[in-house]
Structure formats: structure tokens, C-alpha cells
Amino acid sequence: MKKISVSLLLNLLLPIQVFSADLTVSAAASLTNAFKEMAPIFEKQNPGTKVRLNFAASGPLLQQIIRGAPVDVFASADQETMTQAQQAGFVKADDQKIFASNTLVVIVPKDGKQNPTELSDLTKSQFQKIAIGLPAIVPVGRYTKSALEKQNLWTTLESKMIGTQSVRQALDYVARGEVDAGFVYSTDAAITPNEVKKAFIVPTEIPILYPIAPIKGSQNDVIASKFIAFVGSTQGSEILKSYGFGKP
Amino acid sequence: MANLWNIAVSKEYAGKNRTFNLDVKIQSSAERLVLFGVSGSGKTQLLRMLSGLVKPDQGSIEFEGKTLFNRNSAVNLSPQERSLGYVFQEYALFPHLTVIQNIAFSSNKGWFNKGQSFTDENVENWLEKFELKNLAYQYPHQLSGGQSQRVALARALVCQPKALLLDEPFSALDDGLRKALRMELYELQKQLSIPMILISHNLDDVRSFSDEVIQIREGRTI
Amino acid sequence: MDEAWIALRLTLKVAGVATVINMLLGVGIAYLFARKQFVGKNVGDAILTLPMVLPPTVLGYYLLVLLGKHGPIGYFLKKYFDINLIFTWQGAVIAASMVSFPLVFKAARAAFESLEPQYEQAARVLGVSDAAIFFRVTLPLAWRGILAGVLLSFARSAGEFGATLMVAGSIPGKTQTLSIAVYEAVQAGQDEMANFLVLLISVVCMTVLLVSGKLVPGRVASGVHDHG
Numbered sequence: 001m002k003k004i005s006v007s008l009l010l011n012l013l014l015p016i017q018v019f020s021a022d023l024t025v026s027a028a029a030s031l032t033n034a035f036k037e038m039a040p041i042f043e044k045q046n047p048g049t050k051v052r053l054n055f056a057a058s059g060p061l062l063q064q065i066i067r068g069a070p071v072d073v074f075a076s077a078d079q080e081t082m083t084q085a086q087q088a089g090f091v092k093a094d095d096q097k098i099f100a101s102n103t104l105v106v107i108v109p110k111d112g113k114q115n116p117t118e119l120s121d122l123t124k125s126q127f128q129k130i131a132i133g134l135p136a137i138v139p140v141g142r143y144t145k146s147a148l149e150k151q152n153l154w155t156t157l158e159s160k161m162i163g164t165q166s167v168r169q170a171l172d173y174v175a176r177g178e179v180d181a182g183f184v185y186s187t188d189a190a191i192t193p194n195e196v197k198k199a200f201i202v203p204t205e206i207p208i209l210y211p212i213a214p215i216k217g218s219q220n221d222v223i224a225s226k227f228i229a230f231v232g233s234t235q236g237s238e239i240l241k242s243y244g245f246g247k248p
Numbered sequence: 249m250a251n252l253w254n255i256a257v258s259k260e261y262a263g264k265n266r267t268f269n270l271d272v273k274i275q276s277s278a279e280r281l282v283l284f285g286v287s288g289s290g291k292t293q294l295l296r297m298l299s300g301l302v303k304p305d306q307g308s309i310e311f312e313g314k315t316l317f318n319r320n321s322a323v324n325l326s327p328q329e330r331s332l333g334y335v336f337q338e339y340a341l342f343p344h345l346t347v348i349q350n351i352a353f354s355s356n357k358g359w360f361n362k363g364q365s366f367t368d369e370n371v372e373n374w375l376e377k378f379e380l381k382n383l384a385y386q387y388p389h390q391l392s393g394g395q396s397q398r399v400a401l402a403r404a405l406v407c408q409p410k411a412l413l414l415d416e417p418f419s420a421l422d423d424g425l426r427k428a429l430r431m432e433l434y435e436l437q438k439q440l441s442i443p444m445i446l447i448s449h450n451l452d453d454v455r456s457f458s459d460e461v462i463q464i465r466e467g468r469t470i
Numbered sequence: 471m472d473e474a475w476i477a478l479r480l481t482l483k484v485a486g487v488a489t490v491i492n493m494l495l496g497v498g499i500a501y502l503f504a505r506k507q508f509v510g511k512n513v514g515d516a517i518l519t520l521p522m523v524l525p526p527t528v529l530g531y532y533l534l535v536l537l538g539k540h541g542p543i544g545y546f547l548k549k550y551f552d553i554n555l556i557f558t559w560q561g562a563v564i565a566a567s568m569v570s571f572p573l574v575f576k577a578a579r580a581a582f583e584s585l586e587p588q589y590e591q592a593a594r595v596l597g598v599s600d601a602a603i604f605f606r607v608t609l610p611l612a613w614r615g616i617l618a619g620v621l622l623s624f625a626r627s628a629g630e631f632g633a634t635l636m637v638a639g640s641i642p643g644k645t646q647t648l649s650i651a652v653y654e655a656v657q658a659g660q661d662e663m664a665n666f667l668v669l670l671i672s673v674v675c676m677t678v679l680l681v682s683g684k685l686v687p688g689r690v691a692s693g694v695h696d697h698g
Binding site for chain 3: 164
């Protein structure tokens with residue numbers, strides 16, 4: 001009797017989980033909904049693991065990592081930011097994996113009367129304010145800039161631009177009707193179908209690809225790799241697809 | 249014969265532990281009326297009501313036949329409208345203004361205080377009368393008790409009030425000064441023929457100054 | 471570093487206008503609260519103090535909803551005056567003014583309430599109108615306490631970030647104040663710019679402190695409580 005109760009007590013006191021960990025994942029703002037859906041599923045499959053999600057524009061996320069934020073996994077909205085992470089020594093080239101793709105679209109408020117069909121339409125006077133992610137820090141802003149520059153429209157439209165801190169902020173401004181149009185990913189446009197409508201797709205010079213990688217020197221590299229594998233798995237891909245992300 | 253003062257007021261003051269009831273009736277034609285009583289008996293409150301700074305709950309106040317306050321007919325003249333001078337117990341001289349600016353305060357009704365360099369005959373007279381000329385540019389904190397009292401008096405008299413209310417004007421002074429200033433006030437009253445109501449808890453003031461005394465105890469006239 | 475000077479000018483403009491608004495409104499309303507009795511005073515005081523206590527982003531969100539195109543005030547302004555405050559420096563002024571209004575209001579109210587009533591009473595008996603008394607007696611005796619609140623309000627307006635970002639966005643030359651510029655420089659990894667901006671902000675704050683030290687020096691004539 002005594003022996004059993006002692007071992008029962010010990011089992012209650014000692015942590016049962018072997019792989020308990022807090023996994024910190026910094027992901028681009030456009031991945032918010034998809035990753036929020038993935039996290040609890042991953043936690044269930046890996047009992048004892050808590051996934052902590054941190055969403056913002058890829059640029060600021062990188063700055064946090066560079067300044068020592070304890071991030072385990074980084075998923076960015078463009079290769080450029082990931083390359084910067086690599087050059088800064090936080091990510092190994094071999095560890096990077098492309099797991100999704102996206103398209104750039106122009107959206108307008110749902111109840112607005114404007115229906116632009118191409119980029120040059122935005123130069124018209126009914127478009128006074130256009131929301132664009134700040135190219136310095138937001139990948140969607142960079143994609144937009146290169147697309148506009150290709151058609152020599154960047155400088156013309158600059159005076160109308162309202163720079164945003166992330167792609168989701170651009171989405172919000174369009175949803176509120178505070179701007180006349182905005183550049184976001186098609187996956188973002190799908191989030192608020194009642195407030196925004198897609199006007200047209202913007203072809204981009206380089207494809208919009210999302211790389212993910214573990215951060216060098218993190219304490220949770222085993223779990224980090226598992227998470228990345230999950231994102232790339234069939235289950236992860238299905239979730240991403242349901243939000244409108246394309247194949248890598 | 250109509251009375252100078254026709255007062256019948258009451259007010260309830262709700263305090264922490266007790267309520268204080270002021271219920272006063274005064275009919276007087278005295279030129280120098282003294283309200284006599286210990287501190288806390290309600291004398292200052294009564295004076296405040298006369299000047300319009302405090303509103304009674306019930307009653308009426310008439311001076312020289314004019315109604316200053318009447319609860320029933322909803323008359324309540326503001327202090328500005330009553331033309332009654334008031335000398336506060338602590339003089340209440342404006343600390344940010346010089347003696348001459350203090351005295352001249354009522355001679356200008358505008359939104360700005362007069363600068364240092366204005367002249368006004370009326371003000372000059374009072375400065376001379378109270379021997380304050382050499383103190384004209386001093387600030388209140390630089391004055392002695394007796395000097396402050398004279399400035400307060402001059403300030404109240406500049407606007408030619410119809411009566412003067414004085415709240416313990418001598419209480420902060422030593423005996424000698426008290427006697428001297430009391431005499432001065434007596435002479436002044438006779439000279440100007442302005443009715444005065446003076447609050448005091450000092451019997452000498454009653455004896456030497458008043459031509460009528462009203463005692464107030466615990467809020468009631470005796 | 472041109473952007474830095476632009477941001478500095480804009481910050482001073484926004485903070486300056488916001489502070490003037492607060493001074494006029496804050497002193498006026500504080501005087502009412504200090505001198506008049508009316509129903510709902512405590513609730514009113516709490517509401518007026520609320521912007522200081524609310525997280526700036528929460529305040530910014532409220533403003534965005536109220537002043538936005540579909541908001542009650544925003545819709546009205548757009549319809550009758552063709553005014554849109556979102557993404558404008560005027561919107562930034564509103565955000566800055568709201569968060570720092572309580573600083574002037576509370577300081578002014580305290581200054582007025584700590585004034586001994588006998589001075590204003592003496593002035594009333596001397597026949598001067600209540601309005602004139604405010605300018606000739608009340609204000610001159612209370613200005614030190616009020617000024618302390620005004621300076622704090624300026625500093626707070628100059629540093630406003632969360633609410634401003636929501637309502638006015640970050641448009642260089644129009645709404646990108648120093649605080650927002652620092653934020654963006656850091657986000658973009660532009661250390662040099664961030665350092666320079668921080669230096670500018672620090673100089674502004676030091677200047678405010680030094681000026682306040684000069685304007686509110688030591689003792690006042692005895693008989694008046696020191697409200698500094």
C-alpha cells in the first residue's frame with residue numbers, strides 16, 4: 001500500500017511531459033489567421049508544447065530577432081527579409097523552406113463605387129488615398145513598389161499613399177473606408193469579404209513566396225523543426241490552402 | 249422711523265457631528281453697531297450674509313429701506329450690487345498687487361489690473377489720510393499688521409460704500425495698536441457718517457466704539 | 471536627416487496647438503468644477519480624466535471609430551463641412567490633445583481649489599464682476615499650478631504615439647511626429663536615424679524642463695500657497 005501511494009505521489013510531483021516547451025513563432029502579419037488555426041492542432045499533437053505566436057510585418061519581426069528576442073521560428077512574407085536574417089547570422093541557408101505562396105491584389109471598400117481594373121486607374125482623382133505597406137519594413141509594400149515602378153507609376157502615386165505598419169493595417173483602412181484603395185495579399189482580402197472587395201490582381205516581378213526557418217541558437221530547436229515540418233505537412237498545407245495561400 | 253438695518257435670517261449648517269443653526273433678528277439704526285460674542289457663535293456668518301457672500305435659507309435683509317435679500321420674493325443681490333464695504337479678519341489683501349493697486353482695485357471694473365503708474369485722486373486721498381503714501385509700492389507681505397489693516401480699510405472705502413462691515417478688525421493687533429486704531433475708526437466713522445457693523449469678542453471695543461451692541465450666542469441674538 | 475527636422479517641426483506644431491486647446495478648455499472647465507456646484511460632478515471629473523488613464527491605443531481606436539468616415543462625428547463632418555480628420559495633422563492634434571487634457575484640467579482644478587476663497591470674496595464685495603475677478607485675482611494667483619500642468623501637457627502631446635498612429639497614421643511631413651519616426655526607424659533597422667531622432671526628442675524635453683524652471687521659480691509672496 002505504502003509503496004504504491006509513494007510512487008503515485010512521485011508521479012504527481014514530477015513533470016510527466018518530457019518534451020514540454022514554449023515555442024515562440026514570429027510570423028508575417030498575413031499569416032495570422034492560418035497560423036492561429038495551426039497552433040492548437042500542433043499543440044494537441046505535441047502535448048506539453050505551447051506555441052506563442054507573434055505577428056507583425058516581417059521587417060520589424062527581423063529587427064526584434066536581431067536585437068535578441070528569444071524567437072524559435074521565423075516565417076516571413078518575402079525572401080528578402082529571410083535573406084537579411086541569414087546575412088545577420090540568425091538563420092542557416094540550408095534550414096530555409098518555402099511553404100506557401102500568395103498573390104498581390106488591389107482592394108477597394110465594398111460599398112465604394114470605384115471599380116479600378118488596372119494600376120493606372122489609381123491615378124484618377126477619385127482615388128485620393130491609397131494604403132500601401134511601408135516598403136522599408138513591410139514585404140507587401142516592396143512587392144507593390146516594384147510592380148508600380150515597372151509601370152512608372154510609383155512617383156505619380158506617391159502623394160496619395162498612406163503608409164501602413166503592416167499589411168493588415170492596410171486591410172483595416174480599406175475596410176473602414178478611410179482610404180479609397182489598398183494593396184494587400186489576396187489571402188487578406190478574403191478575411192473581410194463584407195467590407196472589402198478585390199478589384200484586380202497585380203502581377204509581380206518576383207513570385208510572392210513565404211520562407212520559414214528555425215532561428216540559430218534557439219533553445220527549442222527540436223520542437224522548432226517539428227513545427228516547421230508540421231507547417232509543410234499535408235495537414236498544414238490544407239489549412240493554408242483554406243485561407244487562399246497557394247502552393248510553394 | 250425706519251430702521252437702518254432690518255435683518256431676520258436663518259440658516260442651517262450641517263457639520264460632521266452637529267448641526268449649527270443660525271437664527272438672527274436685528275432691527276437697528278445704530279451708526280456703530282457691534283456684534284458681540286465668542287468665536288464660533290455665528291457672527292462672521294451673519295456678516296457674510298449681509299454682504300451677500302453667503303445665502304441664508306430663510307428670511308430677509310433690508311438696509312436703508314432697500315431689500316438686499318428676501319427669500320419669499322426671490323431677491324438676492326450679489327455682493328457687487330450691495331455697495332457694502334467689507335474688511336476681512338485677515339484683511340485678504342491681494343498678495344500679487346501693491347498697496348496702491350490694492351486700494352485702487354475697485355476704481356476700475358475692467359478685466360485687467362491697473363499698472364503701477366496710474367493716478368487717481370480718490371486713491372491718492374485715502375493714501376494720504378491713512379499715511380500710506382510711502383508704502384504705496386510695497387507688497388502685502390511686507391506690511392505690518394497695523395499697516396495691513398489700514399490698507400484693507402482704505403480699499404473698502406475707495407468705492408464709497410453705503411455701510412462698512414468689519415470682521416474683528418483689531419484681533420491681530422496688540423493692545424496699544426488696538427486702542428489707537430479703534431479711536432481712528434471711531435473718528436473716521438463720525439467724519440464720513442457711514443454706518444458700520446463691527447464684529448468683536450473684546451469688551452473694550454464694545455465700550456469705546458459702539459453706540460449699540462447685539463450679543464450673539466450659538467447662532468442666536470440675545 | 472531631413473526627415474528628422476520635418477518630424478521635429480511637425481511635433482512642435484502638433485504639440486503646440488494641442489497644448490493651446492487644452493489650456494483654454496482645461497482652465498475654463500477646471501474653473502467651473504472648482505467653483506460651481508452641479509449634479510454629476512464626480513462622474514464628469516472621471517470622464518474628463520479618463521483619456522489620461524486609458525491605454526493610448528484604446529483611445530486611438532475610439533477616435534478612429536468616432537472620427538472615421540462611418541463614425542458619428544466623422545460622417546457629420548464630412549457631410550456638412552467636407553472635413554476628414556483621419557490621416558491629417560489636425561487629427562493628430564485631437565489625439566494629442568485628448569490624452570494630455572487631463573493634465574491641464576487636474577492641475578488647474580487643484581490650483582483653483584487650493585486658492586483661499588477670501589481673495590475672490592474680497593474682490594466681489596469691492597464690486598468687480600465675477601468675470602473680471604477671474605482674470606484679475608484668480609488667474610494671477612493660480613497660474614503657477616496651471617503652468618505646471620500646461621508644460622506636462624506639452625511634453626505628453628509631443629510624445630504621443632499610440633493614439634496618434636491610429637488616427638493620423640504615419641505620413642512624413644503631415645503626421646509623422648518624432649515618436650512615430652523613431653518607431654519606424656527602429657523597425658526598419660535604421661539605427662543612425664533612430665539615434666538622431668532620439669537626440670532631438672531629448673533636447674526638446676530638456677528645453678521644456680529648463681524653460682519651466684525659469685518660469686516657475688521659487689517663492690511667491692507669503693499668504694499664497696505655492697502651487698508649483
